[in-house]
Amino acid sequence: MSSKLLAGKVALVTGAGRGVGKGIALELAAAGASVVVNDIGTSTTGEGADLNPAQTVVAEILAAGGQAVADSNSVADWDQAHAMVQTALDSFGRIDIVVNNAGILRDTIFHKMTREEYEMVINVNLNGVFYVSRAAAPHFKAQNGGSYIHITSSSGLVGNFGQANYAAAKLGVVALSKSIAMDMQRFNVRSNAVAPWAWTRMVNTIPAETEEQKKRVEGLKKLVPEKIAPFVAALASEGASAVTGQVFGVRNNEIYLFSQSRPIRTAHTSDGWTPESVIERVFPMFENDFYPLHRSGDVFTWDPV
Structure with missing residues (x-):
C-alpha cells in the first residue's frame, strides 16, 4: 500500500465496480x-444486476492489505442510499468521504x-x-x-x-454540490465536483461511424x-x-479548474426596456459574446497528455 494520507478515514464510493469508480476505490x-465498494453491477443503461464487480474490487483491496466491503444497494432509492451509508457505519464505525460516481446512460436525440429514458437517467445520476449525500449529511x-x-x-x-x-443531470450535480458546500460549510463539510475524461464502458457507447468519429474515439481510448x-x-x-x-x-x-457562471456583459437603459428596444440594442450588443453550440470535443481538441 502507498502513503496513508487517508488513514482512519472511511469512504463510500458508488459505482465502484468498474472504470473510474474502481480506480477511485x-x-x-x-x-x-476503509472503503465501501458500492455497485449493483448493471449495464451502462441500468439493466440487470451483478455483485461480482464490487466483490472483485473488494478482493483486490483486501489482497493489497486494505479494508473494504461490498455493497449492492441502489443510489436511485432513498432507503437504499441510507442503507449503503449504514453499511459504512456497521462495518467501520463512521463515514468521512462520499464519492458519488454511479451513473447510467440512455442516449437519445431530444425529440x-x-x-x-429521461427519468431513469435523472433518478440515478x-x-x-x-439521496446518498443526504444520507451521509447527519453523520x-x-x-x-x-x-x-x-x-x-x-x-x-x-x-x-x-x-x-x-447533461441535465450532470449540470444539476454541479449546482447540488455548490449548494451542499454552502449549506454545510459551518459544519466543516466540503463538497466539490470533478469531471473525468476516461475510456470506460459508458464512453464506449459513443458512435464511431464516420472517420471523424473514429478518430475521436481512438483519442478517447488513450x-x-x-x-x-x-x-x-x-x-x-x-x-x-x-x-x-x-x-x-x-x-x-491534466487537471482543470472550471469557471462558474457569472455575468459577462450588461445592458442598461434609464427608460426601461420594450421588446423592440431589446431586439434593436441588446441582442446586437451581446452577439459577439454569445456561446456557440460547442460539444465537449469542440472545446477539448488537443490530444491527451
Whole structure:
C-alpha cells in the first residue's frame, strides 16, 4: 500500500465496480481509507444486476492489505442510499468521504427521447447524488467534518449531442454540490465536483461511424480511468481542507479548474426596456459574446497528455 494520507478515514464510493469508480476505490484504499465498494453491477443503461464487480474490487483491496466491503444497494432509492451509508457505519464505525460516481446512460436525440429514458437517467445520476449525500449529511454534521466528491461531466458543463437527460443531470450535480458546500460549510463539510475524461464502458457507447468519429474515439481510448483517482484522493484528504464549492476536470495528466457562471456583459437603459428596444440594442450588443453550440470535443481538441 502507498502513503496513508487517508488513514482512519472511511469512504463510500458508488459505482465502484468498474472504470473510474474502481480506480477511485483502489486509490482511496491505498491511501489508508476503509472503503465501501458500492455497485449493483448493471449495464451502462441500468439493466440487470451483478455483485461480482464490487466483490472483485473488494478482493483486490483486501489482497493489497486494505479494508473494504461490498455493497449492492441502489443510489436511485432513498432507503437504499441510507442503507449503503449504514453499511459504512456497521462495518467501520463512521463515514468521512462520499464519492458519488454511479451513473447510467440512455442516449437519445431530444425529440425522440422518452419519458422513461429521461427519468431513469435523472433518478440515478442526479437524484442518486442527492439521496446518498443526504444520507451521509447527519453523520458529517455530527462529527463536524466530511468530504463529498461528485462526478460530473463535460456533457453538462459544455454540451454533447443526444444527451439531454445525462447533461441535465450532470449540470444539476454541479449546482447540488455548490449548494451542499454552502449549506454545510459551518459544519466543516466540503463538497466539490470533478469531471473525468476516461475510456470506460459508458464512453464506449459513443458512435464511431464516420472517420471523424473514429478518430475521436481512438483519442478517447488513450484516457486511462485510473488517472482520475489520485486527484480524488487528494481532494478527499485534509490537504484539501480549504477546497470546497469548486468544479474540476481530470484528463490523463491534466487537471482543470472550471469557471462558474457569472455575468459577462450588461445592458442598461434609464427608460426601461420594450421588446423592440431589446431586439434593436441588446441582442446586437451581446452577439459577439454569445456561446456557440460547442460539444465537449469542440472545446477539448488537443490530444491527451
